Amino acid sequence: MLNENNNEEIIDELKKIVKQKGLKYTEQREIVLNILLHAKEHLTAEEIYNQIKKDYKDSNIGIATVYRALSFLEEVDLITSITFGTDGKKYESNAKSHHDHLICTSCGKIIEFIDDEIEKRQDKIAKKNKFKITSHSMQLYGTCDTCQDS
Structure with missing residues (x-):
């Protein structure tokens, strides 16, 4: 399993990438990335969304935001996905x-x-x-x- 220091470095990398791209840093992206950093298996967007509802009850993150965050995180190479044709994608952190x-x-x-x-x-x-x-x-x-x- 990854250690917490490594996870913090990855979150810092996310902050650096967002800043370099001139984008606003969002907690939503960090939450999605955090879930994947701690996941023991590959997760679908829906599974990530359900995990957010369970672990981050106070956050108001919708499924569309999860998809946007996943797309961004994959684009900047912090996560990868495996496509299952019509069944969609499953995601994992690139930290492994x-x-x-x-x-x-x-x-x-x-x-x-x-x-x-x-x-x-x-x-x-x-x-x-x-x-x-x-x-x-x-x-x-x-x-x-x-x-x-x-």
């Missing part, structure tokens, strides 16, 4: 170390994994093609063991 995803197309379950061999292979392929990787995202789609058994 690099990992890839197995995604169940039946139930939407997301399994995070790290594989050093895959990482080495990608680097080797890039080098062979005189290509410099600046970032990457791997998402493997299929069905989880629970959905295979149903």
Whole structure:
């Protein structure tokens, strides 16, 4: 789990980005980012909205504001999303170390994994093609063991 100091640094980064862009700093963006920093799983906008209603009862944040905050946070690369076609997106903080995803197309379950061999292979392929990787995202789609058994 991330430590609180790291979370504070990420919130400071948000404040710096907003200032650089000449935008007004909003508590709503910070609340959405905070929820994702503490989330143990990938969350939909609706799940984030429900968490806000539960944890920040005094805030008056609507679902449209959540979507706008998510869009902004993704645009400035503080969060990432995984798209589920017509089912929408699930979000996570970029504060975690690099990992890839197995995604169940039946139930939407997301399994995070790290594989050093895959990482080495990608680097080797890039080098062979005189290509410099600046970032990457791997998402493997299929069905989880629970959905295979149903």
